Each structure stands twice: as C-alpha cells, then as structure tokens.
Amino acid sequence: MRVVRVPRLDRDVPAIGFGCASLGSRISAADGRRAIDHAIDLGLRWFDVAPPYGDGRAEALLGQTLRGRRDKVIICTKFGIAPPRVSLPARLIRPAARQIVATFPALRQIAAKARATGTRAPIDPAAIEASVTRSLRMLRTDYIDVLALHEPTPGDAANADIFDVLRRLVERGLIRAVSVAGGPESILEAARTAQQIDMAQFPDTPLTNAAAILRARLATPRPMFVTHGVFGSGIAQIIARMNGQQRNRVTALAERHGIDFSDTPDDLLLRFAFSNNPEGVVIISMYDTKHIERNIAASAVPPSPGFAAALRESLA
16 A cells, blocks of 8 residues: 655555545444444554534544554544534434435435534634544544644634644644645645644645645645545536547546546546645545445555646546
C-alpha cells in the first residue's frame, strides 16, 4: 500500500483514509463495525469523523469499534458544527429507511436531503474545549490526532482567538495537529493571516481542481492536503452525459493509463483523486467489502503526473 508522510505527527500512513460521515445514519452500526474492522485488517489507518456525522452517532460508534486498537490509527475529528437533534421516531424508522434505500437506490439523494446535518453557527472560541471534551468521551480516547475547524467561514479561519485555544489544547496534549476542513477560500484566509495549520482538508474534484489551485497559491512549506468528495460531486453524472467528442477524449486518456472506463467511472475518478493529491491523504466513504478492496488497490497505484490536468482538459 502506498504511504505518505504526516510531518506534524512524524508518522507514515496509507494514502487513503476512511470517511465516517454515514456511520450510524445511512450505514448501520453493525455494518459500520464490519467495514472498519476489514479496513484496519487491510492496513487503513486514517479515520475521518465529526460530531454531526451519522446523526451524531459516528464518533461513539468509531470509538467503540477502535477499542484496543487506538494506537494503530489516526483519528481526525472536527468542531464548529453541533450534532443534529434527531427525534426518537426518526431513529426508530432508520433501519426501515436503510432497507428501502438499499432496495431503491434512486431514493438515496432524497433521503440524504431529508437527513438532519447539525447546526452551523459562527465558531465560538469559548466552546471549542467543550466540543473537544465531548469528542474525547465519544471516541473513548485521551487525545485527538487531528482537530479541524469544520467548514469555517473565512472570518473564522482568520480568527486568532480560535487558534490561541487550539494552541493551548496542543500544549496540553489533548490534540496533536490542527486542520482547516472547508473551502479553499477559508484555507487561503488562514494562510494569509498567518494562522498555524498543519493540514488543509477540502473537496477536490475535476470540476474544482482545488488541490492544484491551493498548491499554486499557498507558500511553502504548505500544510498537508487531505482531500475528499470525488464521488459525491456529481461528476459521475456529468461523465455519463458527455457528448461524443468528450467521451472519445476521456476514453483515450483512460486507455493510455490502463483504466477500464467501459463499465463505471470509479477507477477514473480514483486515479484523479490520488494524482491530484500525490503527497496527501484521500478520504473515501466505503462500507462495502469490494469497494474497500478496490479503493485500496487504486491508492497503491503511483500517482500519474499530468493525469488530473489531462482529465480536466478532456472534459472541457
């Protein structure tokens, strides 16, 4: 498995991370535990979670599943979006809703839009430690490897009071690294105002090309990149609607790189994700055994220089 260096943690990790956004909501606790166990057995080490994920259950489920293996993994959790309030009736019908969506996959987007996602408000520096304390309790650990501002506004990302609190939490050993998890504009604002961040987490797709843009605009040494969203961006639907000229270009590109593009665009998108972030971690939500194994195999392929730019040009 291809590994990358995490300078702040002085540690090598696989270039692929496990996304827990659906753990406890779209994915049941039992299925989630099986998937996490399988991922760890195959060598995955980076787990990405947040207080609102999985209807507010993901942190607790991840902590339970990692019991006895905490030292093997890196946990990134976040603060800034509170867990959602999910009513008892909504929790009771969740298993039936999972079964309906599994039977009729076309309903997945409707179900996702109906799901509570938590409350987003300006980040209050005074509330950070309480959020960290809750996360530590839910995750059953005494430290967090990476703590990220969750979808901060540019103003949040420039707020020195927030970073003062984070620095004190690092000094106390409660967290080990600081990240901004949001849009490129917030990451750039943190850099512009000289806030100390160790990682930058953001969505990166052929439509946005965010990783390449940030590489060009951030001064070195840059924070380590953690990217996500290549499957949830709508790009698969755009590829399915390509005109003949676009399809010919993309098919030729796939053939040059030994990618089977005849059945699904997944391998094409995975190659983009790892090639556009060759020195960082790519987060993917994956709970099916075959998907986990396929994604790990894709992460092991050496990044292809120029592939990401060539795919964007082919789609133009």
